Amino acid sequence: MSRAQQNRVAITGNEAVALAMKQVEPDVVAAYPITPQTDIVQYFSSFVADGEVQTEFVTVESEHSAMSACVGAAAAGARAMTATSANGLALMWEVLYIAAGLRLPIVMPVVNRALSAPINIHCDHSDSMGARDSGWIQLYSEDAQEAYDNILQAVRIGEHPDVLLPVMVCLDGFIISHSLENLKVLDKEQVTAFVGDYRPDARLLDAKRPITVGALELQDFYFEHKRQEAEAMVRSAPIIEAVADEYARLTGRKYSFFEAYRMDDAEVAVMVLNSAAGTARAVVDQLRRRGVRAGLLKLRVFRPFPGAALAEALAGLSVVGIMDRAEGLSAAGGPLFVEVRSALLGRPRHPLVLNHIYGLGGRDVGPDQIEQVFADLLRAAEAGEARQQVTHIGVRD
Amino acid sequence: MTTLKELAARPERLSGGHRLCAGCGASIVIRQLLAAVDNPMVVGCATGCLEVATTIYPYTAWRTSYIHSAFENVAATISGVEAAYKALRRRGAVAEDFRFIAIGGDGGTYDIGFQALSGAMERGHRMLYLCYDNQAYMNTGIQRSSATPLGAETTTSPVGSVLPGKSRPRKDLTAIIAAHDVPYVAQAAPHRWRDLVTKGKRALDTDGASFMNVLAPCPRGWRFDPAKTIEILTLAVDTCFWPLFEVSEGRWTLSYRPKEKVPVAEFLKVQGRFRHLFKQQNREVLAAAQAEVDRKWEALLRRVEG
Ligand SMILES: Cc1ncc(C[n+]2csc(CCOP(=O)(O)OP(=O)(O)O)c2C)c(N)n1
Ligand code: SF4
Ligand SMILES: [Mg+2]
Numbered sequence: 001m002s003r004a005q006q007n008r009v010a011i012t013g014n015e016a017v018a019l020a021m022k023q024v025e026p027d028v029v030a031a032y033p034i035t036p037q038t039d040i041v042q043y044f045s046s047f048v049a050d051g052e053v054q055t056e057f058v059t060v061e062s063e064h065s066a067m068s069a070c071v072g073a074a075a076a077g078a079r080a081m082t083a084t085s086a087n088g089l090a091l092m093w094e095v096l097y098i099a100a101g102l103r104l105p106i107v108m109p110v111v112n113r114a115l116s117a118p119i120n121i122h123c124d125h126s127d128s129m130g131a132r133d134s135g136w137i138q139l140y141s142e143d144a145q146e147a148y149d150n151i152l153q154a155v156r157i158g159e160h161p162d163v164l165l166p167v168m169v170c171l172d173g174f175i176i177s178h179s180l181e182n183l184k185v186l187d188k189e190q191v192t193a194f195v196g197d198y199r200p201d202a203r204l205l206d207a208k209r210p211i212t213v214g215a216l217e218l219q220d221f222y223f224e225h226k227r228q229e230a231e232a233m234v235r236s237a238p239i240i241e242a243v244a245d246e247y248a249r250l251t252g253r254k255y256s257f258f259e260a261y262r263m264d265d266a267e268v269a270v271m272v273l274n275s276a277a278g279t280a281r282a283v284v285d286q287l288r289r290r291g292v293r294a295g296l297l298k299l300r301v302f303r304p305f306p307g308a309a310l311a312e313a314l315a316g317l318s319v320v321g322i323m324d325r326a327e328g329l330s331a332a333g334g335p336l337f338v339e340v341r342s343a344l345l346g347r348p349r350h351p352l353v354l355n356h357i358y359g360l361g362g363r364d365v366g367p368d369q370i371e372q373v374f375a376d377l378l379r380a381a382e383a384g385e386a387r388q389q390v391t392h393i394g395v396r397d
Numbered sequence: 398m399t400t401l402k403e404l405a406a407r408p409e410r411l412s413g414g415h416r417l418c419a420g421c422g423a424s425i426v427i428r429q430l431l432a433a434v435d436n437p438m439v440v441g442c443a444t445g446c447l448e449v450a451t452t453i454y455p456y457t458a459w460r461t462s463y464i465h466s467a468f469e470n471v472a473a474t475i476s477g478v479e480a481a482y483k484a485l486r487r488r489g490a491v492a493e494d495f496r497f498i499a500i501g502g503d504g505g506t507y508d509i510g511f512q513a514l515s516g517a518m519e520r521g522h523r524m525l526y527l528c529y530d531n532q533a534y535m536n537t538g539i540q541r542s543s544a545t546p547l548g549a550e551t552t553t554s555p556v557g558s559v560l561p562g563k564s565r566p567r568k569d570l571t572a573i574i575a576a577h578d579v580p581y582v583a584q585a586a587p588h589r590w591r592d593l594v595t596k597g598k599r600a601l602d603t604d605g606a607s608f609m610n611v612l613a614p615c616p617r618g619w620r621f622d623p624a625k626t627i628e629i630l631t632l633a634v635d636t637c638f639w640p641l642f643e644v645s646e647g648r649w650t651l652s653y654r655p656k657e658k659v660p661v662a663e664f665l666k667v668q669g670r671f672r673h674l675f676k677q678q679n680r681e682v683l684a685a686a687q688a689e690v691d692r693k694w695e696a697l698l699r700r701v702e703g
Contacts, residue, residue: 027484030477054487056480061516065473068513071466072477076439077491078484080477098466204462205482207437207493212457214465221454 004250006184013176016144016183017083017109017169018043020151022053023191024107027078027198030058030069034088035121036173037111041083063088067095067106074104075213077203079155081106085173086113086127093131099166100135101229102213105158105198106166108136109151112274112325113173114361122362123173125273129326129335135229137167137236138303140273145183146300147171149253152186155195156243163236165229172275174362186251194250233304240301257306259298260313262288266295268377269314270321271340273299276358276365280323283370294374299336307343314344317351319381321373325359333357333390352380355390369394404590407432408460415458416450420623422613422630423447423529425587427500430527430609431461433597438496439482441475443505444468446536446615447529469509472517472526475499479522496601497524503544504534507570518577518606525600528570529613539618543568546638547689548682549670551618556673561682566689574608575644581607583643585652588630592641592652599645612639620669632664637694642701649700661690 011019018040021029033041048057056073060066066082073080084092089110099106110128114120128138139154141147147169154167171177186194202211217225240257248254259277262284263269272280277298287294297313297320299306314320322341324334332338337355344350356373359365372393380386410431417424423446431440439462442448448465451458466474475497485491499517501510506528514526533551534540541554547566550556554563575582581603583596593611600607612633616623633639636659641652662683665671674683 027488028477028480030473030480054484056484058476058480059520060473060476061512061519064470065476065513065516068466068470068473069477069480072441072464072474072479073481074477075464076478076481076485078481080481094467095470102466204439204464204478205485205491205495206462207491207495210437210460210462212452212459212463214463215452215454215457216449216465217454 003252004186004190006186006251008182009185010180010182011144012039012178012180013144013147013171014039014111014178015043016148017151017171019185020148021081022047023186023188024079024081024152024155024195025053026055026081028056028058028070028073028080029082030060030066030073030080031082032060032063032066032084032088034063034085036113036177037083037085037088039177040109040111063091064095067092067099070106071095071099071102071104074106075102075203076205077200079198081108083109083111085111086115089127089131090115093134096131096134096136101225103164103229103232104166105164107151107154107158108166108168109147110168110170111173111177112170120361121173123175123325124360124362125170125326128168128170131168132303132335135165135233136303137165137233138301139167139169140300140302141169141171141176142275142277142298143176144171144181147176148183148185149247149251149255152191152194153243153247153255157236157240159198160239163232163239165232165236170274175275184251190250194247237304237306255300257299257301257309258313259300261296261298263295263297263313265293266316267293267318268320268374268381269295269297269317270323270370270373270377271297271299271336272323273302273325273336276323276325279365279367280370283367283374287374292374292378305339305343307339310340311343311347311350314351315347315349319352319354319377321354321356321377323356323358323373327357327360337390352386354380354386357390357392358394363394365394399591404432404594410460411451412458412460414456416453417446418617418623420616420626421446422531422587422615422626425626426529426593426611426613429587429590429593430498430597433594434496434601436496437493438462438498439464439475439478441465441471441478441499443471443501443510444536445502445505447500447502449536468505470513471499471501471505472510472513475524476517476520476522479524497522499524499526501526501528502535503528503530503532504542507543507568515577518574518579518608521579521605523605525597525607525609527609527611529611531613531615531618533615533618535615535618544570547686548674548679550673551670561673561679569693571610578647579606579608581643581645584610584639584641586612586630586634586639586641588627589634589641589653596643618670621667625667629664629667632659632667635659636661636664636690638664638690640694640697642697651697651701661687
């Protein structure tokens with residue numbers, strides 16, 4: 001594949017998502033509005049109204065029905081997509097597991113927003129983190145460019161015959177969804193060629209070969225199928241790499257499981273998901289100018305969790321701060337922290353691991369907060385121990 | 398289809414060997430309905446007795462394409478299948494003329510699946526939604542639903558020292574769906590099989606959403622001898638407890654008028670779930686059950702004549 005000519009456009013994160021969906025042109029989109037995802041549904045409705053896509057757009061009466069309609073459509077043999085945020089994702093919860101368990105490669109942008117209560121419309125990751133064990137692949141996006149690129153790759157990853165799992169593409173509500181950004185996009189034809197066709201082995205709409213989907217499985221079969229599902233998640237890792245390679249050849253933009261920024265000789269680093277990476281990168285640069293060997297690890301793929309590679313990447317540090325934009329509410333720290341720490345366990349040498357919970361409900365995270373995290377990390381590195389393992393930053397006492 | 402012989406000669410789309418109880422109304426309803434269809438079809442089923450008993454992996458009783466997703470979402474699931482069909486047909490990926498049927502029990506339809514059903518009807522997907530109404534959550538052990546009649550004993554409306562079974566009358570779901578102004582709505586019962594098959598055909602020939610509510614006695618939950626399913630159905634209809642009618646393009650018509658309206662007690666007394674109503678202290682509940690049947694029947698007659 002040769003490098004594609006790309007167009008520069010200035011659009012918001014939600015427009016970028018809607019554009020990716022328009023270019024993929026799924027057979028079925030079933031979606032329901034919720035802030036901050038609403039623009040996506042509205043843009044897509046206009047594409048349908050203007051005849052720019054042939055997609056069947058199902059204006060369902062709830063997110064539970066949105067995901068249910070996607071399940072029906074995908075099982076029927078169609079490429080299906082939806083998009084949601086926060087409470088909408090929570091309402092889908094039951095059906096998320098069904099989509100994954102039935103091995104239906106639905107693609108869903110999730111515009112991250114805090115879960116109620118208190119009701120709040122702004123960004124944090126409590127919504128997608130709540131769905132982390134539902135059998136969905138989860139890709140996180142720092143900005144609109146990454147959200148666009150991730151959606152196109154998500155279609156290929158999920159539909160790969162070795163995978164057949166649904167994929168969530170997460171981006172930060174308002175911070176990214178509503179900000180204008182310059183990005184490079186492909187032409188529709190290039191996207192069509194890249195994503196190819198969805199050709200499931202069996203489908204409901206095969207008149208010659210009717211099938212039963214969603215049978216009851218008891219003690220005798222359920223476990224085997226769940227293990228197959230778990231194995232598919234493991235098998236998705238090399239597919240994610242291969243799709244990223246192919247995408248890089250097409251666009252010049254290379255993705256991996258995570259981005260290691262100035263990590264080669266780093267002694268102290270933070271790890272983040274999504275938009276906070278931009279701010280963290282600037283703080284790292286500043287600290288480097290002051291002679292601090294600081295680094296940043298930006299995780300792109302949370303499911304499948306790249307534990308071994310992460311442990312490798314973090315091995316040389318004396319301390320790492322895992323920044324969670326979600327409270328675990330578990331008395332054991334945020335979800336990212338818990339997973340990274342368990343990935344490090346049993347390694348001959350590993351850094352001190354601290355957890356910093358930030359930005360809940362859209363609380364702004366500026367360079368000062370990330371500097372504060374680094375200060376805490378450096379203190380811990382010097383003392384050889386953490387004063388406190390889990391710290392909430394940017395919050396009033 | 399006019400004779401039983403013809404009906405019996407139709408290909409069997411729900412094979413034997415499933416695990417529904419002997420005398421279960423649900424399987425009779427579904428076999429009759431599927432006999433009305435010549436086209437290839439996709440059937441969706443909500444969680445419930447019919448679903449668990451017909452698709453125990455690695456077996457399936459369905460000789461059609463079939464999908465089960467969850468309890469409350471069969472209408473939405475089939476909405477997605479139907480949308481997929483339109484899209485795939487448009488791009489030439491499906492050639493056949495498919496039909497779509499969503500099936501739910503009364504729990505999956507009147508209660509937890511009500512929102513998804515209402516949405517699908519309003520959007521006008523070309524599907525038949527069929528409710529097999531056995532008047533309680535049978536699969537989980539006979540709990541009351543909003544289809545459970547006044548006075549019936551279930552495990553969540555037990556007869557106690559102060560309460561005489563369910564305290565509220567049934568929700569009139571058929572009328573509620575008719576109020577959605579979908580092109581075709583009908584109420585049926587499988588002892589009048591020709592009526593049921595005809596209504597199924599009309600529903601499936603409808604270019605849009607259609608709905609059928611079909612009474613499906615449950616020998617276990619209603620507590621009667623499994624050999625008596627058809628007798629019980631006859632009484633349900635002849636007492637006007639379960640009237641047969643259709644609403645086609647907004648016009649209400651009666652499909653059957655009993656020659657003589659039998660007292661509802663005749664229907665109730667043959668079922669264990671109503672046994673307590675015949676005790677002296679529950680006379681008022683029995684009278685209220687009759688009054689409820691009369692009130693609904695008269696309202697229906699007004700609609701039919703109006
Ligand atoms: C969300 C959810 N809540 C509860 C259940 C448990 N459940 C399964 S089937 C059922 C009752 C089904 O009743 P109905 O729809 O009337 O069908 P029937 O079993 O009577 O044929 C219930 C409560 C479930 N599967 N899913
Ligand atoms: S419990 Fe009732 S509804 Fe369920 S299979 Fe048995 S007879 Fe049919
Ligand atoms: Mg029931």
